Amino acid sequence: MREALAQLMTQGGTRVVAPELVARAHQARTPAPPPKPADPDLAPIEGLLREGGYGLSVERRNGNVVLTGPGTGTGVRLPDPSDRAAVLRQLTRLRRTRRRRTRNWVERTTVELETGGRPELWRVPDSPGGGGGDDGGPLCPEGAEGSRLARIPADHDLPDGLADLAAEKIAFFRGADGGLVLPRRGLVVPLPARPGTVVVARPPGPGARPAQDRGPDWEVELEADLGAFVADADPVLAAPRTPPDSIADVPAPRAACPSPGIDGRAALGRMDGWRALHAVVESDPFLRLHCATQPALAALSEGDTGRALLIRSPEPVPAHPRYPAGTVAVTLDALLRPPPPGGRPLLRTVIDARAEHWEGELENFTEYLVRPLTSTVTVLLDHHRLLVGGPHERAVSAELSPELRLTGRAVLRDPLTPLTPGEGPVRVAGVMRALHRTLGLMVSAFLRVGAWPERGAAEVRAAVAETVAEEFRRLDPGTADLLNFDHPLLRFVRGGPRSAADLDGRWSSPRATGYPPRPAGPALSHARSLAGLDVGSMRGGRLLTDHAVSLDEEQSRVLVDQLVAHADWAAKRAVDNAHQHLGHRLRRAGEEERTVALVHHLLTRKQFLKGSRSHYPLDVARQDLVPFVRDGAPVRLVLTGFPVKHDQNGLKATGPLPDLAELGALVRLREVAQTVGAVHQPGVRITVLTDQHHFRRRPAPLAAAYQAKMGDYLRMVAGTAEIELRDVDEVAEEKLGPGLRAHRERRIGWYERALHDHFAGFDPVAGPAALDERIATTPAGPLADLVAKLPDFFGSLLFSTPLPTPPGVHRPRWARRVFADIRSTGPGTPPVVAAARRRVLRSAWESAVRYVAVLRVDRDLGYDRLYPHRVRLTNVPKPGHCGFSCLGGSGLLPWHGTGAVDTKGHVSVDFAVSLQNHSFVPVYSPLLGPGQPWMMVPPTMTRVLPGRAAPVIDGEFLAGVRLRRR
DSSP states (O other): OHHHHHOOEEETTEEEOOHHHHHHHHHHHSOOOOOOOOOTTTHHHHHHHHHHTOSOEEEEETTEEEEESTTSTTOEEESOTTOHHHHHHHHHHTTOOOOOOOTTHHHHHHHHHHTTTOOOOEEEOSSTTOOOOTTSOOEEESSSTTOEEEEOOOSSOOOHHHHHHHHHHHGGGBOTTSOEEOOSSEEEEEOTTSTTEEEEEEOOOSSOOOTTOOOOEEEEEEEOOTTSEEETTEESSOOOOOOOOSOTTSOOOOOOOOOOOOBHHHHHHHHHHHHHHHHHHHHOHHHHHHEEEOOEEEEEEETTTOBEEEEEOSSOBSOOTTOTTOOEEEEHHHHHSOOOTTOOOHHHHHHHTOSOTTSOHHHHHIIIIIHHHHHHHHHHHHHHOEEOSOOSTTTEEEEEOTTSOEEEEEEEOSOOEEOOTTOOHHHHHHHHHHHHHHHHHHHHHHHHHHTOOHHHHHHHHHHHHHHHHHHHHTSOHHHHHHTOSSSTTGGGSTTSOOOSOOTTSOSOOOOOOSOOOOOSSOOOOOOSSGGGSOGGGOOOOHHHHHTOEEOOHHHHHHHHHHHHHHHHHHHHHHHHHHHHHHTTTTTTSOHHHHHHHHHHHHHTSTTTBOSOGGGSOHHHHHHHHHHHHHHTOOEEEEEEEOOOOOOSSSSSOSSSSOOHHHHHHHHHHHHHHHHHHTTSTTOEEEEEEEOTTTSSOOOHHHHHHHHHHHHHHHHHHOTTSEEEEEEHHHHHHHHHOTTHHHHHHHHHHHHHHHHHHHTTTOOGGGOHHHHHHHHHTOOSSTTHHHHHHHHHHHHHHHTTSOOOOOTTSOHHHHHHHHHTTTTOOSTTSOHHHHHHHHHHHHHHHHHHHHHHHHHHHHHHHTGGGSSSSOEEEESSOOTTSEEBOSSSSOOSOGGGSEEEEOTTOEEEEEOHHHHHHTTOEEEEBTTTBTTSOSEEEOGGGEEOOTTOSSOEEOHHHHHTOEEOOO
């Protein structure tokens, strides 16, 4: 302190003490305040937040308990801080999940959930045959005392991460001499919902335990023969009793039977079976989203008895990409059981933990619990001819996040059995009956925890029936034939009888025919219109966001540079091939003829051409190109497009901004410029006439944001190529005179009024026949050609019409439902759906009327003569114009769909609804921001790496992304 006070400053003869020195001196002589006493009521919450690495804290404020930290604003009040589930729900609402992997957290949580939070402990004695104390009976291995364990060698190696985990678990059995023995001192908890399964733990050390001690250190989950452990002469691993069903309409439970003993051969079979199942799940994009496994890590033989102990992974594999600290697998038996007196049902807890406030309980239940189970069973049978050993409440688990939220994946424990040719009804019937029974138990449990009234119970049954029917309707015809025999789910099989029955005999079954089979893998639809897709049969969405990938800034830039470099290489190769292909024929041609022929040849190469080469023959190209070649001027190429992204209802695009599809189209234009410039030295000048407000009125901020992002992309990829984006109406006013816009709008209005007068009293909801009748009675005259074009534009614009989404409804699912049969508005259609369809039909009709009016006015005003000398590249191939494909191999325009990369690494575009149906996962990039995916990729091309908090794209796949060459 003396040294601090001695540091003085002299200013104008006055001694001045620096303020910071005064503060330091005052702090030095002021005693530190006593530490704030810990609040024992908040200690459990503080421990939860600290152990999980949530980055939040808790405090008392004005008598309330408040969560504070980043993202909580002024704080989030916790109504009941003693309710751990309520705290976890708030963390879910804040979009927080456990970030820290704590040793054995998964095992400890599994025990709490499977046993209802009250595990029955048996203490392993300090010495064989010894007592266990007051808190448990004696426990020792049956047979010779001190029997040793030996590892049963498997014929395959585990993946690296699992091999390390297996070694860690086996170390629990390592004795002082290095051999493997059963722990002489420990705790065992039987899991009643998992026959033949215990979790073995290390007890706390001797002596007084601090207040914050969490108790035992859970170590290993074991499966064993029913007599492998003995306590008070009764087996710990006894066959559990099946609880009676509480709802009369649920089928009677199966008879309880002990699980078979596990010997060495059976243990090896379990490990081999998991390996085969894991390979199937890894390769199938649908299973990757809806299914996981719990690996059999290792097997130990018990002394001379021949019995085996099978060590299970504590958590599902593959790891869920959204939860870096791991997830918990809880058997359906534990999830669906009635609560103890005064307790809270686990199913109620997980439904309350759903991620979105607006999502309904029923939708969460069907999408995250019913659909994953049904989808897993049907996909395994349909795609792989594999039968789940028994999809009942004990053989299948539900995956929960650290905050007890359903993740949407079913977890399989038992190996699958292949269905060999010739086998059929007997084995398949057993699986169908087990699935039927489990679905009935799930519905009964949901009705019980939700306290649904009778009217609501019918709604629940109908929703579950619809979900189950959707999955069965996608079966391949061969699989449907395989299931065409008497079993409880026959009515849901495609082609089965159309009865009004349901899972328990009362649910209303939807129409069960006319749906295409489920696609066998991630593929593009190559559809040019949504009218060509069976939108109603497609599945989608929300689970895909949990598997999303995020690229960083450097990865995104490298990918863009890679696309550009490959395009430049392709341009050089195209030029070399053109010289080789035309060299002999042009050997005696003049320079002008030679250049024109080469440019024409290059513009009609497969990577650029759309439509037939006959639409743009050499004679037509000569008329376009000769003026530029003679004048030594750059060839002007004119293309119309890039209005805004068509995300009006979510079926075509996932957001309003340009994504990888538009960026790829600009790279393609650069490739055109590089190619033509190599044979015509003055190069090319590409003008893209954007039409964001030309045909349809769009919000100005939306159009401006789209064009601003297009400008960003252009600066990234154009390089020295002369490519410009110009608004078509601005160019028209420059070239055709001022005041053109107002004059144009007046003429458009005149045609619109004339068409409305002609169709006075016509309602587009009436259907195509009524429209055809009106068209047939149209007299010859100036409106005749416009009227004739209306049906095509009306049908096309239907799927680009905005669709308001009701509160609490998932937007893509609502859009699929409305557009599934867009013209069906009759009495059999639900009123809310019929009203939405009528609104879409009338709005699309108005858009179609304006569209044909704009086309006529453009022709009247001479929009096609804005550039008298140019090569017109067109997205709609027709004679006299050079058809241009923005991405090659796809007839869909970039702004009409969502950017995607197919399994071969080609940049392409497809409808969002189709990509979701094929389980393509979103990829986000800083180039576009977090609000919209930059592209979609096959789920088989993503990986969850150890130690990473999010999935990544396979490096080899990412390095091969490029534009299609044909």
